[in-house]
Amino acid sequence: MFELLGIPPQALFGQLLLGLINGSFYALLSLGLAVIFGLLNIINFSHGAQYMMGAFVAWMGLTWLGIPYWGALLIVPLVVGATGVAIERLMISRLYHLDHLYGLLLTFGLALIIQGLFRNQFGVSGLPYSIPPQLSGGTNLGFMFLPNYRGWVVIASLIVCFGTWFAIERTRLGAYLRAATENPTLVGAFGINVPRMITLTYGFGVALAAFAGVLAAPIYSVNPNMGADLIIVVFAVVVIGGMGSILGAILTGFGLGIVEGLTKVFYPEASSVAIFVIMAIVLLVKPAGLFGRTA
Amino acid sequence: MSATTETNYSSAADAMPIGTPRHHIVIFAGLLVLLLIAPFMLYPVFIMKILCFALFASALNLLLGFGGLLSFGHAAFFGSASYVTAHAAKVWGLTPEVAILLGTVAAAFLGLVIGALAIRRQGIYFAMVTLAFAQMIFFFALQAPFTGGEDGIQAVPRGNLFGFIPLANDMTLYFVVLAIVFGGLLAIYRIIHSPFGQVLKAIRDNEPRSISLGYKVNRYKLAVFVMSATLAGLAGSTKALVFQLASLTDVYWTMSGEVVLMTLLGGMGTIFGPFVGAAVIVTMQNYFASFGAWVTILQGTIFVISVLLFREGIIGVISRWIKKPL
Amino acid sequence: MNFKTATLAGLAAMLMAGSAMAVDIKLGVLNDRSGIYADLSGEGSVVAARMAIEDFEAAAKGINVEVISADHQNKPDVASTIARQWYDEEGVDVIVDVPTSSAALAVNEITREKGKIFLNSGAASTDLTGAQCAPGTAHWTYDTYALANGTGKAMVDNGYKNWYFLTADYAFGHSLEENTTKVVEASGGTVVGSVRHPFPGTDFSSFLLQAQASGADVIGLANAGGDTVNSIKQAAEFGITQAGQALAGLLIFITDVHALGLETAQGLVLTEAFYWDLNDDTRAWSERFSAEMGGSKPTMVHAGVYSAVTHYLKGVDATDSKDTEAVMDWMKSNPSQDQVFGEGELRADGRHIHDMYLFQVKSPAESSGDWDYYKLLATIPAEVAFRPLEDGGCALVE
Secondary structure (H helix, E strand, O other), rough: OOOEEOOOOOHHHHHHHHHHEEEEEEEEOOHHHHHHHHHHHHOOOOHHHHHHHHHHHHHHHHHOOOOOOHHHHHHHHHHHHHHHHHHHHHHHHHHOOEOOHHHHHHHHHHHHHHHHHHHHHHOOOEEEEOOOOOHHHHEOOOOEEHHHHHHHHHHHHHHHHHHHHHHHHHHHHHHHHHHHHOOHHHHHHHHOHHHHHHHHHHHHHHHHHHHHHHHHHHOOOOOOOOHHHHHHHHHHHHHHHOOOOOOHHHHHHHHHHHHHHHHHHHHHHOOOOOHHHHHHHHHHHHHOOHHHHOO | OOOOEOOOOHHHOOOOOOOOOOOHHHHHHHHHHHHHHHHHHOOHHHHHHHHHHHHHHHHHHHHHHHOOOOOOHHHHHHHHHHHHHHHHHHHHOOHHHHHHHHHHHHHHHHHHHHHHHHOOHHHHHHHHHHHHHHHHHHHHHHHHHHHHHHHOOOOOOOOOOOOOOOOOOOHHHHHHHHHHHHHHHHHHHHOOOOOHHHHHHHHHHOHHHHHHHHOOOOHHHHHHHHEEEEEEEHHHHHHHHHHHOEEEHHHHHHHHHHHEEEEEEEEOOOOOOHHHHHHHHHHHHOOOOOOOOOOHHHHHHHHHHHHHHHHOOOHHHHHHHHHHOO | OOOOEEEEEHHHHHHHOOOOOEEEEEEEEEEOOOOOOOOOOHHHHHHHHHHHHHOOOOOOOOOOEEEEEOOOOOOHHHHHHHHHHHHHEEEEEEEOOOOHHHHHHHHHHHHHHHOEEEEEEOOOOOOHHHHOOOOOEOOOOOHHHHHHHHHHHHHHHOOOOOEEEEEOOOHHHOOOOOOHHHHHHHHOOEEEEEEEEOOOOOOOOOHHHHEEEEEEEEEEEEEEEHHHHHHHHHHHHOOOOOOOOEEEEOOOOOHHHHHHOHHHHHHHHEOOOOOOOHHHHHHHHHHHHHHHHHOOOOHHHHHHHHHHHHHHHHHHHHHOOOOOOHHHHHHHHEEEEEEEEEEEEEOOOEEEEOOOOEEEEEOOOOOOOOOOOEEEEEOOHHHHHOHHHHHOOOOOOO
């Protein structure tokens, strides 16, 4: 058997697959950020907190109301998305005439509030959320033992990412959306309610984060800080990909998950900074990002 | 959406003349007198903390309020300077002034590297890039052997200033810190009111026009970024000596957020705003220290309120009332 | 600062004119009240300190103790600020608990500088009684050496000879790995490799697969808190324990087991200084503790606070003073004795030694319900449970 840098190929396949799983989360989250940014022109700093909310609401649903995982997968994004709608209506909508930085600052403040409230209520030790019985156990792929649930994460995230891409790039509604990004006044003149579209878009972006949160709940422990550090990595992903295209956000998310997975094998000490180093290189070589359009 | 955007930099402050208005001299003098008396009334370590953060926030304000660049990663400079100073004083046994100088130089160098990369992107991207780089510095501080990981560098000796003035006494140290911070604040004041500062404001308000006027905009941005990083480093170095500690808190992203909050609350683009903002936030943290996560919630709430209702900040509002730039 | 205060000195104290003159003591419980160690220390440590004061009948003996508490958020800078302010401004005489090594080392330094007393229960670092030992510091409950020693030796003795470490990549993780490696090698085991994961981490699957590929008998988890909990969960998910490799948690508390649930945590071997269900004394004490804490059982950190405060009060009572040197001298030259740790001794380097226990986490079938989590595998006698006095390099040991 040939080996690559001392790593047997079976192990390498396993690690690539794991990278893909992590990449699923990067992709879902950076997709949500890109969708929101596309129309609202703000960076949603509370994205990490909303991802965390997704996991918590799933936990609450299961513990307090007996809503199983599959129900949560549908209901939680709607619930958390609704809070997003409220936030957009009450707060963010007041900032559109201002510098975009205020949107960043506002959502940063919101992230602190949400995190703090959950910390007060639930502590930080983390709450358990079991893998749904249909997906427990694992499959031996020969080169690795793949827990069924992790396989599901990749599939679910691919479906949602592709669905979002399709809705935005290939449907009439998506066309309105893209048009509103370019010229809101003109689209409004055609009788389309642009403010409502903006509100729903924000809600949708938040729902994507919540969806990722529900997916994450059975794998990582459900705790109030789960989104805080993740969101910074996702920001780096977004800078690398550029937020010009939906597809770009998805591809960069999955791609960087795999790259990070490889660093964990070859040089684990650097795995936490790998994405930031790539960001520095991209900034030097292609400042607008891999898929970005230069402003 | 981008057709009509505005930023609430204190409008009164924009009318700031190049010379030094008399009321600024009065306020600086009043502030100095107040700070000279303060340690006899209040706990000196507490005021020193406010002073260090006032300088840190003022350094950020130089970049944000006058350069129009929001750095969400200023903890990187504050923290690395703090580590370098602590290491220099503890391991190399250098005198405090040399240790502080080394820390500040380190921050300046880091500012040059990160700044050169970050100014390649604008606006929100700039904020995200600085945040991401700061996170990278955080991971470095966590893993590098000389930073002591999560223990940080503890029991840093305050040493003897110039080799013969012992700083172990809180009072002696207080006046040294006061001198450093006040010096830093005056330097910032000087930069803002120099021709360089005027060009910065021009770039902040209309970058394309400044380019067409022939200014090498990126050089100005980089210069102010490095200056801001240097002064943030000075604040971090001083803090390391006051608390005899350099720790991960100093480089974590929450620190970057806090200093942005101080600037925003006090008033972006004002001279005295960051000082007031720092005093309010540090006092609040102190007061609510025993209430756990409520500090975070309260800080978040102040952020939200400031952004929605109070964009000029405390000093910005006062400045508007009295119709004078502050 | 608005610290919660509670004056425990009653009128009775004044009426009961003891032979000794009154001593006023301010005791500060400094720990994590909102973060990852809040369940482990937090309010429970305040309750434990109060119980010690009540049980000692301090007020009746002319010792008026006021208890205050604060949250250090596990940050050394916050801890050092509060400690400094407590000593300088609030007149605190003794600081108790302080989990998180970095925060504990910070308080240790301030206490040394101010010449006060620091009774640590919550932190793990052996430096507190080693290179950084201080005359006023007592390290009461456990340390990384005791945990590594207990778990490491027991695992090797039971045939788990080949070790692979999953180490949190920062000072604490490295020292835990180093400590355990020494024990494993001294007991006749070998370390076949290790991998360092970022701290704090969320996804450990990649590192766990590397550990699995190493073919080691046991994967040593040289990490703490959420990292340990997540590594254990993910090891279960990837079928690593089912495939025959054992996990050894090197720093794990009953609260972690509670959070993990027995389904996931079963079979884990760990070392602790205290378990509520050890004997009649611990059961009775824990019962009272639970009544005040809404049903949660005490952790070893809570028990340590109780034990340390009890011994300290005895010292104050015996010397009739709160002078640091006099009280510490008394505490170090007299054995300790209490309901939770039984007999113990405070060594010259500030290390409190007592028996440690090796436990295994029960399976859901073996457990009779909430908090019935451990079966006792072995008792490690006090003399061998901790690092030998001469190995620490503490300057107080001549």
